[in-house]
Amino acid sequence: MASQDAVEEARALVEEAKSVVAFTGAGVSTASGIPDFRGEGGLWERFDPSDFRYERFLEDPAGFWELRAVLTRSLGLEDARPNACHQALAQACKEGVVEAVVTQNIDGLHQEAGVSGEDVVEVHGSTRRTRCMGCGERWPIEEALEAVDAGRVPPSCGGCGGVLKPDVVLFGERLPKDVFDRAQALARGSDVMLVAGSSLSVYPAAGLPEITLSQGGDVVIVNGEATGLDARASVVLRGRVETVVPELLG
Ligand code: APR
Numbered sequence: 169m170a171s172q173d174a175v176e177e178a179r180a181l182v183e184e185a186k187s188v189v190a191f192t193g194a195g196v197s198t199a200s201g202i203p204d205f206r207g208e209g210g211l212w213e214r215f216d217p218s219d220f221r222y223e224r225f226l227e228d229p230a231g232f233w234e235l236r237a238v239l240t241r242s243l244g245l246e247d248a249r250p251n252a253c254h255q256a257l258a259q260a261c262k263e264g265v266v267e268a269v270v271t272q273n274i275d276g277l278h279q280e281a282g283v284s285g286e287d288v289v290e291v292h293g294s295t296r297r298t299r300c301m302g303c304g305e306r307w308p309i310e311e312a313l314e315a316v317d318a319g320r321v322p323p324s325c326g327g328c329g330g331v332l333k334p335d336v337v338l339f340g341e342r343l344p345k346d347v348f349d350r351a352q353a354l355a356r357g358s359d360v361m362l363v364a365g366s367s368l369s370v371y372p373a374a375g376l377p378e379i380t381l382s383q384g385g386d387v388v389i390v391n392g393e394a395t396g397l398d399a400r401a402s403v404v405l406r407g408r409v410e411t412v413v414p415e416l417l418g
Pocket of ligand 1: 194369
């Protein structure tokens with residue numbers, strides 16, 4: 169459990185900072201019932217990540233979608249609600265304590281908690297929508313899942329008939345340049361990056377806190393397990409993000 173001294177030290181860094189940016193991972197949504205990837209019981213214990221690589225989607229969109237629909241439904245998005253960590257971050261954004269939330273998460277819970285759209289940078293996209301590979305139009309994920317259930321695979325665009333892709337960044341796929349440029353700019357400009365609920369194991373996103381460090385900023389890590397950046401963080405708070413983050417920002 170995070171020591172009170174460490175929490176106070178982190179609070180002081182946040183209070184003194186001119187710009188605080190939050191960087192979140194799947195660990196901030198587990199308390200909302202959405203499994204993470206590499207923690208205990210995580211998604212990659214039940215699914216093989218190589219089945220969801222971009223190359224696989226391009227080679228076999230039908231087979232990709234049959235498995236992707238099962239994974240998407242296993243997230244339980246329809247029942248997931250923001251938890252105390254999402255709410256504390258949203259309140260901190262409203263108060264101007266946190267400038268923006270850069271998230272690796274694709275569940276949309278930061279927005280649902282009240283962080284305005286332009287203050288959430290989804291570096292891995294969103295599983296709540298699909299994008300047409302032909303015309304670029306975006307559609308709700310539910311329509312694609314219904315198509316898969318009806319045996320219409322791969323799901324096709326209601327506009328141009330093109331193949332739909334989950335609007336998430338797949339392994340082996342480049343991150344959207346404009347989105348990642350913004351995330352890097354936020355990391356460069358922040359005095360404190362608050363990293364919550366991430367194993368920091370997937371690059372280039374995991375390199376964002378290192379940008380803050382390289383500019384002389386501080387990194388505060390709140391996580392249930394050790395990460396590869398703990399040794400370089402100014403403060404490491406070991407504990408549940410839904411408990412520690414509200415205490416830190418409250
Ligand atoms: N409180 C604190 N820490 C938690 C909690 C919690 N309630 N729940 C889980 N964790 C921790 C886990 O112990 C783990 O260290 O959060 C971390 C989540 O790490 P990952 O599952 O690897 O998730 P993330 O870092 O977001 O993964 C990055 O990998 O598969 C890709 O695209 C996917 O965006 C994802 C990326």
